[in-house]
Amino acid sequence: MKKTTVTICTGTTCYIMGASHLQRLDEVLDPALLEQVEIVGSRCLGYCDANGHGKAPFVKVDDQLIADATLDKVLAQIRKTLAKGAL
Amino acid sequence: MFYDNNANRLRKEILMRVARAHFTKEPADMLDRIPMAMRPKRSEPSRCCIHKDRAVLKYRCMAALGFSVEDETDELKPISAYYAEAARRTKAVAPALTVIDEACSACVTSRYSATNACRGCIARSCESACPKDAIEFRDGQARLNPDKCVNCGLCMKACPYHAIIRIPIPCEEACPVGAITKDEATGRETIDHDKCTYCGKCLRECPFAAISDLSQMIDVLQALKGGKAVALVAPSAARQLPGSLPQLVTALKQLGFTHVVEVAEGADETARHESEEWAEKMGAGERFMTTSCCPAYIETVEKHLPGMKPFVSHTPTPMGFSAAKVRRADPESVTVFIGPCIAKRVEAAKNPEVDYVLTFEELGAMLVGARIDVLECTDSPADSFAHREGRGFAASGGVTRAIQATAPAKAALKPLLVDGIDRKMLSQMRVWANKSCSGNFVEVMSCTGGCIAGPGTVGNPNTARKQLDSSLEKSPSMVAAPLIEASCGTD
């Protein structure tokens, strides 16, 4: 099965704004869900400098962009994406 | 503990916006627009209205420029005028933690409250427990009369339904020395600077981000233009910014620092001298000695633990050693310490060899403003040579390990660790100073976890600790000696 990719931007802006705390996602994720996702870090995704995307830190769950990301928001999106995939 | 929340992000966003503006051609216009950009028309206000939000944001910008709310003489003076004034400053502002009174939500004064969980029972143990007759019954439920309540908490203990709760005031709760209290007239918090130790705990715990320290960011950005600035990077730099230390060195040089020194080198020096000092003192029959590297602890001793003074080591701090070395090499250099700590600003104000102190948050904002992406930077070596012992100072227990490794009479070392200064620890230390102490070497860290968990950090302390431990393994040692763990603080 193809895994869902969670991309945590660790460019300087996102890192300062909280990405360093989001990197602990693997510690808070349910082991059953953890199996179905792949968590990767990324260089600046380019959203921090462009208008209209919202605030850093940015996280992508597959193609879904999350602005002002928190662990809660990311977890919710992961559940949503996985639920859709299971249909 | 609050490491990453919206209050904390807000502080960083302000710093970033100010730094971004600094690097544009027309900083004035961008600076003056910050409150509007952050609270545009028709946006959801977080307070009563967007105008109040904007007023508070202006005060936050002032703090980011090194001004406290009390510096405001004219409400119409724009942010850009403060910026211009900051750019002309030739010396760091005197350090101070201030309360942005407009932002302080004036948390409740009465600390206890009866909730809906009250069943209005027959026993009414709360009523009988209350010595002040402050419990009243309305609609079959208990209510506390704030005019009579003396905050003793006996009713809470007495209620079998846990229906009475205690509502803490987060900043007062966090302050170990009672320096922050409510001004009875306004209901807002004020800081007593004669008591404040600059530990930064209130700043981090306030859910309204109403407490701020005065940033030296603009001063450093100006100093960088002179081409004489040297960066002194604290041992706790691991994981505070993306990328590795060699990448950070490159980033700092791109920012305009001529040299980048690891303060861990100075910490090596501190360890070497401190262990000699300890051996001498023990030889002379002294009871014990404490470390001296934590500036919030030094302030605590000065203001609250006079009895401890004779026991504090006289060895200069890592920052002191590193700055002195930089100045010896070039007396003209502008020394900028970069670390996790705001109390270091107080230490720097007393040490003429340190010009400025930045937190990792401020450095991060400056890099963003200058559009330097640390992950894109190549590796450069630091202009210093640090060992495992000095690098270990970043986390609690590290100084003890360094002393154990370097002390001449290792066997006799009986270490104790104060891992975070709170009220309980304060009384414990008082006992050590005035009566007896079971150890003969005491490492004191104001922040629980040590510098990697300081108030000016960006990284997560757990990840920082892991990164630090793995880098220590790879670092060369000053000596080859086995490591022994320090026992915990309380007797």
Ligand code: FES
């Ligand atoms: S740093 Fe994350 S989008 Fe630029």
